[in-house]
Amino acid sequence: MLSLLNSITLPELTDREKTLKSAARCPDPAIGSDDDNYAQINEGIVLSFDKTLSSQQRDDVSHSLLFAQLAADKKFNRHSATQAWQESFTGVLATVGWNMLHFASQSIELSAPVDWAALVNQHIPDATQSLAGASIHAAQDLTLTSPAFTLWESAAINPHKYSDGLFIVTPTLNVQNSPQIIVLMLAYHFTSDVEGFMKWQEGYSIDIYKLGLKLNEDIYNQLRQPILTKLGDRPEYLIANIPMDTAMRLPDDNTY
Numbered sequence: 657m658l659s660l661l662n663s664i665t666l667p668e669l670t671d672r673e674k675t676l677k678s679a680a681r682c683p684d685p686a687i688g689s690d691d692d693n694y695a696q697i698n699e700g701i702v703l704s705f706d707k708t709l710s711s712q713q714r715d716d717v718s719h720s721l722l723f724a725q726l727a728a729d730k731k732f733n734r735h736s737a738t739q740a741w742q743e744s745f746t747g748v749l750a751t752v753g754w755n756m757l758h759f760a761s762q763s764i765e766l767s768a769p770v771d772w773a774a775l776v777n778q779h780i781p782d783a784t785q786s787l788a789g790a791s792i793h794a795a796q797d798l799t800l801t802s803p804a805f806t807l808w809e810s811a812a813i814n815p816h817k818y819s820d821g822l823f824i825v826t827p828t829l830n831v832q833n834s835p836q837i838i839v840l841m842l843a844y845h846f847t848s849d850v851e852g853f854m855k856w857q858e859g860y861s862i863d864i865y866k867l868g869l870k871l872n873e874d875i876y877n878q879l880r881q882p883i884l885t886k887l888g889d890r891p892e893y894l895i896a897n898i899p900m901d902t903a904m905r906l907p908d909d910n911t912y
Contacts (some may be wrong), residue, residue: 661752661879666723666886667730668819672810676893687741695791695900697804699725700811701839704791704900708830716876717835722894723883725811734822735814737790737799738843742865748761752883753875756870757836768846768858776825779866780838784827788838792825794900804896834871841865884894 669677695704698721728734728744750756760776766775773792798805813821823831823842828835843863851857 657751657753657877657879658882661882664748664751664886665730666811667838673890673893676807676810677889679806679893682819687912695794697776697795697808697896697898698722698826700808700822701725701826702791702795702808703826703828704787705828706787706830707750710837711827713830713835713871713873716871716873716880717837718895719887719891720749720752720754720871720876721826722891723752723887726890726894735809735816735820735843738822738841739760739795739865741867742841746867749869751799752870752879754837754869755872757870758866759868760866761864763861763863765847766860766862768860770860772823775842776840778841779864780825780827783829784838787827787829788825788840790900791827791898794898806895806897807894809873820844834873836868836870839865839867839869841867843871 695702696718697703701721703718703721705717709717724745725734727748731744732741734741746756746759771788776788776792780788795804795808798808812823821844823844825840825842826837828837829872830836841864843865844873845861847859847861849857
C-alpha cells in the first residue's frame with residue numbers, strides 16, 4: 657500500500673491556496689470537548705463527526721478526505737470533469753484504507769428554490785440525517801466573510817460560472833468503533849428557461865453520486881505519517897472547524 661501511496665502526487669500550491677494561506681485567519685471557533693459534535697469545512701466538503709469518534713479517528717477521516725480531494729484535483733477539474741474527479745477521489749480513498757460499501761448515482765431536475773438539507777436527507781440513511789442536517793445548517797449560518805465560508809466557496813463553487821458547483825456532504829458515524837462515512841456529491845447546474853413574456857422557470861439540473869465507505873484503521877495506521885508528510889501545512893488553511901448544535905443527538909442504532 658505504501659508503494660501505491662508514494663505514486664500519488666498532490667498539485668503544486670495554487671494561487672487560491674497562496675491567498676488562503678497568506679490571509680489573516682481568525683482562530684477556529686471553540687468546538688467543545690471530545691464528547692461534542694462539530695462540523696468542518698474540509699476544502700470543498702461539509703464534514704461532520706459522530707461525538708463518539710476519538711480525536712485520532714476524526715483527524716484520520718479529515719486528513720484522508722483532504723488528501724483524496726487534492727490528489728483528484730491534480731488530475732481533474734471537479735467542476736468540468738466531475739465524474740472523472742469522483743472516480744479519482746474514490747480511488748485515492750481506496751488506496752489509503754477506505755473500503756467501498758456501496759455506490760449509486762442518478763440525475764434529477766428540480767425547480768428553484770431547493771431545500772438543500774432536505775434534498776441531502778432524501779439520499780442518505782436515516783442514521784446520518786440529523787448529523788448531516790445539522791452540519792448543513794451550521795454552514796448556512798456562516799457569515800460571508802468567515803474563513804470557513806471563503807474556503808468552501810472557493811472550492812465548491814465553479815469560479816467560471818458562479819451558479820454551478822459541486823456540493824459535497826459527508827457525515828461520519830462510529831460503526832463498531834470504526835469510522836464509516838456517506839459521501840454525497842451533488843453536482844448542480846442552475847437553469848433558467850423562458851416560459852412566456854417576462855416569465856422564467858428557474859431550477860437545477862443535478863448529478864448525484866453517493867458513496868458509503870468504512871475505514872480500515874490497520875491500513876491507515878501504516879499510512880498516516882506519509883499522508884501527513886505529503887499534506888504538509890495544508891490542513892492549517894484548507895480545513896476550518898465550524899460550530900454545530902451539540903444538543904442534537906443521533907439515533908442509538910448507528911447503522912447504514
